[in-house]
Structures are given as structure tokens and as C-alpha cells.
Amino acid sequence: MNTTISNSTLKASIKHAGAELFSLTDNQNKEYIWEGNPDFWGKHSPILFPIVGTLRNNTYTINEKEYHLPRHGFARDMEFELVEKTENSAVFSLESNSETLKKYPFDFELQLIYTIENTSLNIEYVVINKSETKMPFSIGAHPAIALPEKFENYAFKFEKEESLKFNLLENDLISNKTQTLKTVESVVPLNYKLFENDALVFKTLESNSLTILENSKPYVKVDFEDFPSLGIWTKDKAPFICIEPWFGYSDTANNPGDLFKKEGILILEADQTFHSQFSIKIL
Template identity: 65%
Template sequence: MNIFTVNTDCLSKTKTILNITLKNHKLTATINHRGAELISLKDNDQRDYIWNGNPEFWGKHSPVLFPIVGTLKNNSFHYENQEYHLSRHGFARDMDFELVESTAEKAVFLLSHNSETLKNYPFEFQLQLIYTLEETKLSISYHVFNAGTNTMPFSIGAHPAFALPESFESYEIEFDQNEALQYHLLENDLISNETKILNTQDKKLPLDYTLFELDALIFKTIQSKNLTILENKKPILKVEYEDFPSLGIWTKKAAPFICIEPWFGYSDVLESTGDLLLKEGIQILEPNATFQSIFSIKIL
């Protein structure tokens, strides 16, 4: 089955729609065509669990990171003896996606390569984001299709920011595994060789802004495949990311949100040669092949 088939029966003047809303008897989700970005996830009490995008702190909500995650060394890579440039986290988050399917509880967005993307990323691709409401859970599925004739290196990741209306210290993150949480420090937005161990208490990490004084916590590999956010000791939300190997956790000083970021890939390491095919954490997709992954946000 071709997962990129357009369901035209579900469309209605999609080019004029800026946002689309999904709704069931438990949740309401709103997604913007720009970046196919989740901008709101509300329960029946109208509590919005997604950060509102106040640019005073950070003007995004939940961008998709593609075709890279993080930062390239010198914001560039080389492929077949030619140099290309990509800004942090890639271009997908700033492009308009096409709505190709829409029902009350599901929306499918599509981004395809074009003459502009090929200037900075010389690969023919189709990227599909599928949002599905299921009771108190929103699932976000990524499908990447290599439409070209060469193997395609890429990274992809999520960057949801969750609103924290209480004081930052009122929150904890609970990991599902009892593990030594080793994270890498960043140096000029690149991953250094310096690591630290994150100290948890009964698998819980009390939130404190000092954790992020040196930017994000970067876990190249992590055993925990779901994280729970607790508010005043009460679980409120769970992020599940079973097949994602890497994770970032990030906020900004005094910002009332926390980002839980499942990734396939991460920023260049300091020793990076710039060869995209050899980039640490890169995914390699054969021609006519499809990559699929899924993560979910569950309101507790």
C-alpha cells in the first residue's frame, strides 16, 4: 500500500486553511499548516498542555526537525564533493505542509522536495506527519519516503514544548527505567566529548533552571522510552517514544515550559568531518523505501 496516496474525498479548500482542529470526547488538538506544527492540545477543562509560543521566551510550539536534528558544524555538510548549508533543525518546521487527509480525529500532512529544498538538501523526499486522537492520547507518526535514486541520509525528531503554569520547581520528570542517565554537553551548539550523569530520585528528576544553564540535556542513547511530567507530585502527562534512540530535554531561563524531544539523530560532534553520510546518528534510507516512527502525548 502506498502510504502517500492523497485522500481527496476528505479535503475542502485546504489551501485556505491555516489551522485544522481534531476533536474527540476527551481532547482537542490544533495543528498549523506551517511546519504541520501542533500548536494546542486541550482537555475538556480547556487546559492547554502545549506551550503558547510566546516569543519573549520561544516562538515555537512543537516543531518537526527535518532533515537534520540540531546544528551542523559550520551549518554545512558535503555530499558528492559539493557543499550545502542547512540551519539549525532543518527547514521542514518553516515550510507549509499540504493537508492531504482530514477527519474528525485524524489529519495527514505532506511536505515534498522542491527546487528550493534541493538547493540545500539534494535529495528527493516526501515527509508525512499523521496526527491521530485516541481517547486521551495524541499520536504523531512520521513517514519519510525516499523518492530519489540515491540513498538518502536524514535525521528527524520531535520538539514539543509543554506548558508549565505553576512554578518551575513544582514539576518533576519521571523516567520509566532506573538507569544511569549520561548526557553530553554542548559546545558552540555542537556535541562535545564532555559528559555528566543526571542525578534522579526514584527515577524522578526535580526540575530546576540550573539544569539547563549550558543548554539542552542531550542523551545520545536512552533506555527509558516514556517520560511522565508530574505537577505537585501528580502525574499530568506522558510522552511515549518507543522506537526513538535519542532524547533531548530543554528549556530557557525563566521560561514556563519544558521540551521533551525524541530524536533520530542529534547535532554534529566537535570532530565532525562534514560528510553527511558519515554523520553520527544519521539515518540512511534506500531509494523507494519508507521510514516510519511514532511518538505520543497522553494526558493523565
């Protein structure tokens, strides 16, 4: 099942499977979300929960008991319930169940709230800890922005002038090796060589937003003020770019395995609620 929301300028369509955004069009019917061609990457904008990235050996421990989670967790592969809908907004919910408890021993509710305002789609994450104990988790976004022209016609413009140091991935884990993106007035021209070692992982950034430029003109802006970390990724010769606001990232190679001690992890107290939001603005 799918749900569509709209206003006079934008229309967004969301799958109930994974509560995944799969289409964002303007009033000229121009599409801004990657189509999901499996020859490159068969997704559009998955939710990353309760981990972001990869665990060492896909394994972690809680109270010395071992559990297994796949890359980016399980929420993106589960059916969400549509719990509220208006013309320009929709609320989706996923609650813990017997299957999730085998992989992640906490009672939770995860909500995704999509709202269209003017030329922006706001995506809010709500995590409710329904357990009687503290709950460790990460959460992140993975929207793939469609790039209809030649890849090299695009560039990033970061909100602020800063040193854009990112960590390299090795076997899907965060390494200690870093590189720094070269910029001219905060602009980074796109080319596929940037991603020959997989995603660019920025543990911290001063910028709260990033604008994609098409032929030097503003195309799409992603605002991620609530999120401390950012991933940027594509596949070779793929006509999309993923701008990924994150809380958390892959394990380091020397991670001890205890989820409570994982670098970048969030800890939510019992009966408490976490909120974060990012937006995709069509320019």
C-alpha cells in the same frame, strides 16, 4: 491555515505552516502546549528535518559538494499540505521542490500524521525516499509542554531506573563532556540550573517514556519507544519544558562534514519508507 482534530476528551490544533502542533486541550479547555510567546521562544512543537540540531559551520557535503542547512533543517519553516482529515486525525505532507533541492539534494516526501486516541495524541512521521540513491537524514520532535505552575513544582519520572548520562553542548555542537542526572527512584526534580548549558542530550536511553509530574502527581507522559535519542530543553524562567524524541543530534566538533558519515544519521534506501511515532498522553 490551521486544522483542528478532536474526540470527547482532547482537541488538537495544527498549523499548516510547518505542520506544527500549537494547541492541545482537554475537555475542560486546559492547555498543555506552550503558547509560543516570543519573549521566551516563539514556537510550539516544530518538526526537525532533515537534520536534528546544528551542523558544524551549518555546512555538510554530499559527493564532495558543499551544502548549507540551518539548525534543525528547513521543514519547520515550510508550508505543508493537508492531504487527509477525519474527526480525530489529520495527515500533512511536504514534498521536495526546487528550493529544498538547493539545500538538500534528495527527492522526498515527509508526512506528519496526527491522531487522537482516548487521552493521547499520537504523532507519526513518515519519510519516503523518492530519489534513485540512498538518502541520509535525521528527524526529531520538539514539543513544548506548558507548565502553568512554578517550575520547581515539576519533576521528570523516567520509565526505568538507569544511569541518565547526557552529553553537553558547546557552541551548539555535541561535546565529549558528559554529566549524569541524579535521580531518586527515577525522579528528577526540575530547576533551571539543569539547563544553564542548553539542552540535555541523551544519545541513548533504556527508558521508552518519560512522565512529567506536577506536585508529585502525573501530569503528562511522552512515549518515545521508536526513538533512540532524547533532548530535554527549556529557557531560563520560561514556563515550559521540551521533551524531544530524536533520530540524530548535532554535529560533534570533529565531524568530517560528509552527511553519510554523520554520527546518528539514518540512511534510507531508494524508494523506501521510514516510519516512527511518539505520543503525548494527558494524565
